[in-house]
Amino acid sequence: MAQDDQIKIRLLEVFDAVMQTGRVTSAASYLGISQPAVSASIQRLEAQLGFVLFEREGRVLAPTPAARHLAEAVRPVFSAMADLTEEVRRFARTGMAHLRIATTPSLGHGVALDALRDLRRGDPEMRADVTVCNDDQVLQAVELGQADIGIVLGAIEETDLHRTLLPPTHLVAVIPRDHALTKHATLGPAELAKEDLIDAGRVISPLVAGSFARQGVVYSPRFEAHQSQTACAMVRAGLGVTVVDVFAAELYASKESLIRRFYPPTKLTNTVLRPAAIPESKARVLADYTRLLHAATDHVPFLAHQHRSPIYN
Template sequence: MMEHDTDLPDISLRLLEIFVEMMRAPTTIKAADALHISQPAVSSGIRQLEAQVGITLFERSSRRLTPTAEAWQLYEEIRPIFTMVRGISRRTRDIRLGLVGRLRIMATPPLGYSTAPRALQKLLNDRPGVSVSFDVRRLDEVIDAVQSGAADIGLAIAQHRMETVNVSLLHRSQMVALVPEESPLARQPSVSASDLSGQPLVGLERDSNLGLLVRKAFDQAGAEYLPHVEVRYCQTAAMLAAHKLGVTVVDPWSARTAPVPGLVERPFTPVCEVRAVMLTRRGVPHSGLVRTFITNLRAAQDEVAFV
């Protein structure tokens, strides 16, 4: 007939910890110091463990505890358990400090090609145990990914409030004009919508956030907004402007990602403020890894000089 486990002793993990330390330490004083408890607590713990397992683990003589043969057998059995526990403790510490784990980032192109790579470089240099999933998408996709938990953090140029995700400001700046260096406009301290009226213009799509912002600035100045070419992304607009297809107005992150030869950057007026923001999921506390990346993001942004 099979025996039931109900006859097995109920052994305390804390008492086993005291036992393991006592097997390693030459005296109860040393074991107590290592465990940050009193010497009587060590002696009491050993007696309790012996009572639980029904085995004499130490011979007591001249105020010393000498392990018995049974103690050495038990020690060899449980030593791997405490090696594993120490490994778990180290892993837990590394997770808490953001030294290991996987970080999922999604960004719109302006920050995805400028600030984010700087922050990622710092993160991965300091924490080689971290892996990263990184993607560049449109704003609505970034918001959806953060809201659903598919991304831990989102980065975007966003002007409006968002009800579905947490929004933290990273940096405020303003739109800039990119004009040919040989143009008279390049000699001006700033370029206005009126200055660009009548010029060949590479514009942003009218239904995009930044496109609407630039169009409102032209309306405010009483200037016509008539792009010869419309594009969705500011990097595309800068590239086309470099190929002499027209002047353009873009966000400063896109303008500074890879400065285009032959173009000069000037502040655009009327001022169009743009905000770089970080998006995180509502109701979910930041992990140590996310907190570390946010710190790196702010440091990376401070390294970039904007108008």
């Protein structure tokens, strides 16, 4: 069949409308075109195929056996068109085919995945890349366009990136399960200063040091872990006690360690980063993910000693 003789999708659409409605007037109304246009399309299709598709029975067009056979043959075509239409609409909603997330370990192994799970429920076919790295690498990934969104511990001040602050959470103490301090519902500088302290890195350290100073206690850690999850692992190994973000504590506390509230109450506010300028189609999925991340963070317990999980008891 020459290219000029190839059947156009539009002719098949008109044919399908007539098959579904049985009337030229109804098909024209459904397609939003004139009745003469419907009739002309059917005539053109019949001419290309070389056989009659409909016979008039009063006001109704009765399909011939050839028309019924053709309808079966074109059904997969319309199914594929419906799938393509939905794919195009999904692409318009999400922009790119996948969401690229860069995040620090405490958040990336917990609330960032919770938010991603909830986002996927609204779009089961979505794709995502999740990269877990340190704060500097997260910041660099977003600045270089290697990530669509970044999540870091603490509040980032000096950056040209768009910033969204997540709900604040409290720092908590992590101690060995067999430690004498487990009898305390809360732990502060006076109790912890007597122990082998493990520093959890540059984001957590100034907050803990400030809390110690307000209580008139010198903050003098014996070990430096640089990351909250490493500090929790060191507690599990019996190297001492630590004060970390509740995200890391809940993820990395184990049967060998317990969580206690740290006082004086010390809050940690974390930051979501994204480029200052993003395509409109991409903005929606980023806004949805940020909203879900905000909700996931908001569910993290502020008063750790009131939590009923075994890692608190």
